[in-house]
Amino acid sequence: MATPKIPTAQPFTINNLPYGVISTKTDTTKRCATVLKNHAIDLSVLHSQGVLSDIPGLVDNVFAQENLNDFAKLPKETRVAVREKLQAYLAVSEPTSPAFIPLAEVENHFPMETRNFSDFYCSLEHTINLLLNKTDINPNWYTVPMVYNGRTSSLVVSGTPVHRPCGVFPTEKSNGKPAFQPEIHMDFELEMGVFLSKPLDRGQRLDINTCRDHIFGFVLLNDWSARNIQLFEMAPLGPFHSKGSGTSISPWIVTAEALEPILCPRVTPQTVSPPTHLTGNENADATYDIELSVRIQSELA
Structure with a gap:
């Protein structure tokens, strides 16, 4: 597969898709998300909609938790499959789904439980x-x-x-x-x-x-x-x-x-x-x- 060209003007591209933990004023529950352009994407919503539920090894909705620890410790193959599924889904999706939240409405939280560093x-x-x-x-x-x-x-x-x-x-x-x-x-x-x-x-x-x-x-x-x-x-x-x-x-x-x-x-x-x-x-x-x-x-x- 050809190496994708990564644009430099916009950090939150479909080639990036970093992970974080968010909440909003209308829903103060902390949950896991990724980000594309100027929207956070609520991964717990995508999982409940079935977008990610068919990935082997991703049995429970690990994204409905207040940190990324359980997702991060999954086998690399599972995490790569999630990333590939997200890229395919977000490449054709419009930001009208309930999973899309404008970044201006998002509060970011510390992404992982960290006992030492x-x-x-x-x-x-x-x-x-x-x-x-x-x-x-x-x-x-x-x-x-x-x-x-x-x-x-x-x-x-x-x-x-x-x-x-x-x-x-x-x-x-x-x-x-x-x-x-x-x-x-x-x-x-x-x-x-x-x-x-x-x-x-x-x-x-x-x-x-x-x-x-x-x-x-x-x-x-x-x-x-x-x-x-x-x-x-x-x-x-x-x-x-x-x-x-x-x-x-x-x-x-x-x-x-x-x-x-x-x-x-x-x-x-x-x-x-x-x-x-x-x-x-x-x-x-x-x-x-x-x-x-x-x-x-x-x-x-």
């Missing part, structure tokens, strides 16, 4: 910007992924207000002594969030060559950083309150299947070879050709 520190450019000197990077950074546990209470969807945190750090106002005070500098961090779907039993080890089978999809992520609090508290154990003030994600999860057309070989070589358990085949080492940009609009309070 890991915050990776793997971008060389980001690390150099933080440490100001490449020579200050510890040798282990080049060998194993730098990562720490995040705080799930900080996770919110984009648009949720993130309040300026207070913490302990020294300033000229406090005569260089640590003092409890509001953060002076809030940093944004343009990152990608990865939602996993296929669990491992306790004690099992993930095979790097099958890691893609465990990925449900991706979101844009802003891990809000309280710069001065973080710099004061991070040595030697790592940041605490500074990384718990806010972690915003885009409300729609773009699936791994939607991104398959832009898989490509790694461009930047890894100068220190990773250990054997992190060395995979060509498929495991592939990456995505994604270009991101940041536009900041500030407002004075």
